Amino acid sequence: MALAQRHTTKSSALQISLRVWFVFYRSLFAVMRPVVDLAIRLYLAQAFVMTSVESMAASHGATGSMMSSGAMVVSNSFAGLLLSFGLFTRLSAGALLALAVAQQGGLEASEPNLFIIALLGWYIIRGAGSLSIDRALALGIRASALPLSGPVMRGLDWLRNTVAPSYLTIARLWLAIAMAGLFPETSWFPTGSFAALPFAVAVIAAVLMALGLGLPLLFTALTIGLAAFQATSSNAPLNLYLLLFLTLMGFYRGGNLTLDRLIIEWLHKNILFDRPRDHLPDDWPHIVIVGAGFGGLACAAKLRSLPVRVTLIDRHNYHLFQPLLYQVATGGLSPADVATPIRSLFHEDRSVSVRLGTVTGVNPEAKTVSIGENALHYDYLVLATGAAHSYFGRDDWAPFAPGLKRIEDGVAARSGVLKAFERAESVIDAAERARLLTFVIIGGGPTGVELAGAIAELAHGGLSNHYRNFDPKHAKIILVQAADRVLPTFPEKLSARAQESLEQLGVAVRLCARVTEIDAEGVSIGDERISAATVLWAAGVVASPAADWIGVEKDRAGRIIVKADLSVAQHADIFAIGDTSASLAWNGQLVPGLAPAAKQGGVYVASVIRAKLEGAPPPPAFCYKHMGSLATIGRKSAVADFGFIQLSGALAWWLWGAIHVAFLVGVRNRLAVILNWIWCYLSFRLSVQLITGELDSDHRVAPHT
Numbered sequence: 001m002a003l004a005q006r007h008t009t010k011s012s013a014l015q016i017s018l019r020v021w022f023v024f025y026r027s028l029f030a031v032m033r034p035v036v037d038l039a040i041r042l043y044l045a046q047a048f049v050m051t052s053v054e055s056m057a058a059s060h061g062a063t064g065s066m067m068s069s070g071a072m073v074v075s076n077s078f079a080g081l082l083l084s085f086g087l088f089t090r091l092s093a094g095a096l097l098a099l100a101v102a103q104q105g106g107l108e109a110s111e112p113n114l115f116i117i118a119l120l121g122w123y124i125i126r127g128a129g130s131l132s133i134d135r136a137l138a139l140g141i142r143a144s145a146l147p148l149s150g151p152v153m154r155g156l157d158w159l160r161n162t163v164a165p166s167y168l169t170i171a172r173l174w175l176a177i178a179m180a181g182l183f184p185e186t187s188w189f190p191t192g193s194f195a196a197l198p199f200a201v202a203v204i205a206a207v208l209m210a211l212g213l214g215l216p217l218l219f220t221a222l223t224i225g226l227a228a229f230q231a232t233s234s235n236a237p238l239n240l241y242l243l244l245f246l247t248l249m250g251f252y253r254g255g256n257l258t259l260d261r262l263i264i265e266w267l268h269k270n271i272l273f274d275r276p277r278d279h280l281p282d283d284w285p286h287i288v289i290v291g292a293g294f295g296g297l298a299c300a301a302k303l304r305s306l307p308v309r310v311t312l313i314d315r316h317n318y319h320l321f322q323p324l325l326y327q328v329a330t331g332g333l334s335p336a337d338v339a340t341p342i343r344s345l346f347h348e349d350r351s352v353s354v355r356l357g358t359v360t361g362v363n364p365e366a367k368t369v370s371i372g373e374n375a376l377h378y379d380y381l382v383l384a385t386g387a388a389h390s391y392f393g394r395d396d397w398a399p400f401a402p403g404l405k406r407i408e409d410g411v412a413a414r415s416g417v418l419k420a421f422e423r424a425e426s427v428i429d430a431a432e433r434a435r436l437l438t439f440v441i442i443g444g445g446p447t448g449v450e451l452a453g454a455i456a457e458l459a460h461g462g463l464s465n466h467y468r469n470f471d472p473k474h475a476k477i478i479l480v481q482a483a484d485r486v487l488p489t490f491p492e493k494l495s496a497r498a499q500e501s502l503e504q505l506g507v508a509v510r511l512c513a514r515v516t517e518i519d520a521e522g523v524s525i526g527d528e529r530i531s532a533a534t535v536l537w538a539a540g541v542v543a544s545p546a547a548d549w550i551g552v553e554k555d556r557a558g559r560i561i562v563k564a565d566l567s568v569a570q571h572a573d574i575f576a577i578g579d580t581s582a583s584l585a586w587n588g589q590l591v592p593g594l595a596p597a598a599k600q601g602g603v604y605v606a607s608v609i610r611a612k613l614e615g616a617p618p619p620p621a622f623c624y625k626h627m628g629s630l631a632t633i634g635r636k637s638a639v640a641d642f643g644f645i646q647l648s649g650a651l652a653w654w655l656w657g658a659i660h661v662a663f664l665v666g667v668r669n670r671l672a673v674i675l676n677w678i679w680c681y682l683s684f685r686l687s688v689q690l691i692t693g694e695l696d697s698d699h700r701v702a703p704h705t
Helices: 013-058 063-085 089-105 111-126 133-142 149-180 199-211 215-232 240-251 259-272 294-303 322-329 407-426 430-436 446-462 492-504 546-550 595-614 650-663 667-683
Strands: 286-290 309-314 318-320 339-341 352-356 359-363 368-371 374-377 380-383 387-389 438-442 476-480 507-510 515-519 522-525 528-531 534-537 541-543 571-576 629-633 637-641 646-649
Touching: 013 063, 013 089, 013 111, 013 240, 013 259, 013 595, 063 089, 089 111, 111 149, 111 240, 133 149, 149 199, 149 240, 199 215, 215 240, 286 294, 294 309, 294 595, 322 407, 322 446, 359 546, 380 595, 407 430, 407 446, 407 534, 430 438, 430 528, 438 446, 438 522, 438 528, 446 476, 446 492, 446 507, 446 629, 492 507, 492 629, 492 637, 492 646, 546 571, 629 650, 637 650, 646 650
Parallel strands: 286 309, 286 380, 309 352, 380 571, 438 476, 438 534, 476 507
Antiparallel strands: 318 339, 359 368, 368 374, 387 541, 515 522, 522 528, 629 637, 637 646
16 A cells, blocks of 8 residues: 555644654753753852852951851852752752841842742752762662662652642742732842833733743743843843743743643644654554664654654664774773663654664565564665675684674674783793784774774783783784775875874784685785784675665675665665665765764655655755764874865874764763773773683684674
8 A cells, every 4th residue: 555545644844844843842951951950050059159258258357257157168068069969969959048048038138049049949849950969879779778768769759740840830920920020029029130121021021921831932032131131231230040040940841830831732642743652643654774873873863853653673772883893892992882772862752662683684565674573564664784794705714803893893802802912921932922912903994903003002001011921012913904005095195194103003014915814823915824813804894685685786795776865776665874875975986884974874864754754855866975084093193084184193183082972872972981081091001901701722802603
């Protein structure tokens, strides 16, 4: 049955646009709330500390006064410090609130103090946001054996989920009364803070605020308008606490009792259909994405805002950042630093479902994807299955020269490299020790160059003083390249500089060298025999068998030959992206197998599907925009080619690091990688020195299984 006939209600362009904006709006608030929360806590904390210090300085005189001021400084500073870290947030906010209320009821009453009280009251009821120690420890405390941990955590949940929205509603009405000027004589309503507003504007804003209509826009306009007035007026001192409170109210949408909430609920129910996965309309198109690499994730991220059902399938439950896998292999990073659980990326996206499984086939006629014995129906299929190692017809080399494509590969390579050094510490025979300390990397592309440089620095610096019977600096690292230069896709000048940097690290670069044999004892290059305990493969890749699943034309590397819109010939509802596809969308050349290319392809396919859903004209043919190529050599050198500019050395190294951190998925991974890099860089020590698996007889890298 045709797709148009299957859908009882065709998605309109307005419906799709509304859904896109609502998902963007929800995502923006979800990302910014923790940041706003942290900024407010930090500002409140430093304000109390500074006020306490100023009070102590002003009371410099009598001993009793000094002692009481000192105690106040210590207590307020301690409470402020706890509040800034989000540790015992409610208790610290309560202690500071008591002081603020006492000041407001005494001789130090002021309108800024009213907003301090309102902000502290919020933290007493709701607690700190996700960027806090309290929230980080909450799950562990909830499941701990601490006395009363269960009832206490349930009570705090009740405050956060039930009382906090009511608090926002009361605060919103409090602001509305103040703007309308209904109680100008009392010190508990900040009427003066809104005196700059014209009377008509103040009344309209008060009515909208009381009704809870258009609150995000209203709070944004008030914040910007009052900030601009206070910044330009000499008669209006800057009341930053007012602006912070308005910002907080805007990001938390003023509580639940609002017209905004009723309107949004109606839109979700009748137009957007933003419901739990099992309640999504059956006539929404089902889009299946096979592969959670860069392309698959980018496509799913763009599709999740559309009125569609998305199923993301992968053999692993994590997304792997392959460009940094070589650092796992050389002990620079932990596997958890370069991998992110897929479900955590889409846990708030109700239209996205994640399936763990291996796809074994596709039936284009029945429009089904086979996962084991199960068949999953699709309306659109996106193949983003990536690539595997290619040994150019010599698959018998795989057990002796594993590559780096999976976390298991990185961990196995790390164990193999470290085992070689451990074994070298124990052997007596000089020839055997030399074999153990010989590392051969086959392939002079970015992965091979980076791997060779990392192993060289590991031997010449990272393991210094670790062994007593030999010096790791005696290790021999050999990079074998069949072409006449390393990094052949880079300009010749950068290739030469990369080779120079490798040789300065002690890497022996063998160019125009073809491997003729690999076995348990080493590598043969032509008639030359190299005895080596560790051989790593970085020479070539082959696409997944996706082309065979659907029986379409493929190139020599197994990639599906796609049309200009990345769809498959004779199957307009099937798309291939990333390493799975062979697309001439780069000035007539094949799109390279890089992360940016896969991401651009994923975003483009999502736009094609959106146009089909809207019945709109299709977007222009896919055109890959090359952002540049980078490769690092050790801890202080890299090469970067951006076309219009070419860089090498330390500047390129810093740029390489910044770009790779930016491409990592998840804030946690970015922070972990940055901290690990800083520690390893300054200490010149490995981050991870664990050897996993059994100690085999020859200490080789574990073969693929």
